[in-house]
Amino acid sequence: MLELQDFQAAKKRVDEVIEETKLIHSEAFSLESGNDVYIKPENLQKTGAFKLRGAYNKIVKLDDQAKQKGLIASSAGNHAQGVAYAAKKLGVQSTIVMPSHTPLIKIEATKSHGANVVLHGEVYDDAAKHAVFLQEEYGYTYVHPFDDEDVIEGQGTISLEILEELPDVDVILVPIGGGGLISGIACAAKNINPNIKIIGVEPEGAASAAAAIAEDQVVLLEEVNTIADGTAVRQIGASTFEYIKQYVDEVVTVSDYDLMDAFLMLVEKHKLVAEGSGILSLAGLKKIEERNKKVVSVISGGNIDVMTISSMINKGLIARGRIFTFSIQLPDKPGQLQLVSQILAKLSANVIGVDHNQFKNFARFSEVELRVTVETNGNAHIDAILQEFIDLGYKIERIN
Structure with a gap:
């Protein structure tokens, strides 16, 4: 240790x-x-x-022979940039294998540091296996993202x-x-x-x-x-x-x-x-x-x-109860949307989205569904909105 x-x-x-x-x-x-x-x-x-800490600590400790072989690493993104940056700083060539679905920002950032990027597999473990294959094929020096004491030390x-x-x-x-x-x-x-x-x-x-x-x-x-x-x-x-x-x-x-x-x-x-x-x-x-x-x-x-x-x-x-979507069943007649808006305004809920559905299969033919998204102040505010509509006799369902 x-x-x-x-x-x-x-x-x-x-x-x-x-x-x-x-x-x-x-x-x-x-x-x-x-x-x-x-x-x-x-x-x-x-x-x-x-990741730059471990990558740089590992690479700077390598002998000249190991550096001359070029470096290879596998990463979901951050180790890739650490290795690429450290390699460029120390004048060493690097190849990074990244999962195919790695966010573009991480891929482009890695390339910007001069690394050759290879996309392979669905997750990190797939990329890691391919990096080992390339290491054996071309004789690169492998820089592991975590299972290495020099990296841990950094x-x-x-x-x-x-x-x-x-x-x-x-x-x-x-x-x-x-x-x-x-x-x-x-x-x-x-x-x-x-x-x-x-x-x-x-x-x-x-x-x-x-x-x-x-x-x-x-x-x-x-x-x-x-x-x-x-x-x-x-x-x-x-x-x-x-x-x-x-x-x-x-x-x-x-x-x-x-x-x-x-x-x-x-x-x-x-x-x-x-x-x-x-x-x-x-x-x-x-x-x-x-x-x-x-x-x-x-x-x-x-x-x-x-x-x-x-x-x-x-x-x-x-997740924090700041946006709240609910559906409510209303009679299919004029003025109902205005009533709902007035109730929400009284409760200081800001309407940011409305969907009016006349074609849902309701228990009664004369009903429509109104789906509303509002901006709220948190879960306590949401509870107050729900209770107000229930108290007024509306059938209301929380969507999220």
């Missing part, structure tokens, strides 16, 4: 390329979670994610920065994909203060660490399904699993709806944008039992395309 001096040496190396990502205190997430919450914004890193430098700023931190929440980030953070933090609690956060649709812990061995998930594409890993690393067993205190899972909720709050309250994988630790704040503790949530990355941002905002608004 790595020791504190290993992380300290790595910190000197990665300081050559990384941005300083100072902790941000969050009143909003503190109030919601009942803890004193700080954000470690690695989404503001040069390549938009923490990621652990985050802990040194957290503890320098906040020496009395009680809990650190860390996203888990393949396990490299949490392995480095947990090992470095525990070497400084064994009492710090390390909690990993996984998406429910790709909980390979939780599965491994339950079976006490690395488990290959049958499938992964999550909006957190950067952590859509079917199997955590063998080395990282050993670090997790030794240094991680707890692993919690969050749903895609939890992620959308946290995304919206981060954008609204902090004007920060992060990808689905990046906000796992913020979504995880609702899942932990700790209260009145100093908690750091690591935002691991912010590489997200505009279309996904739009979708996340819309779904986040729904």
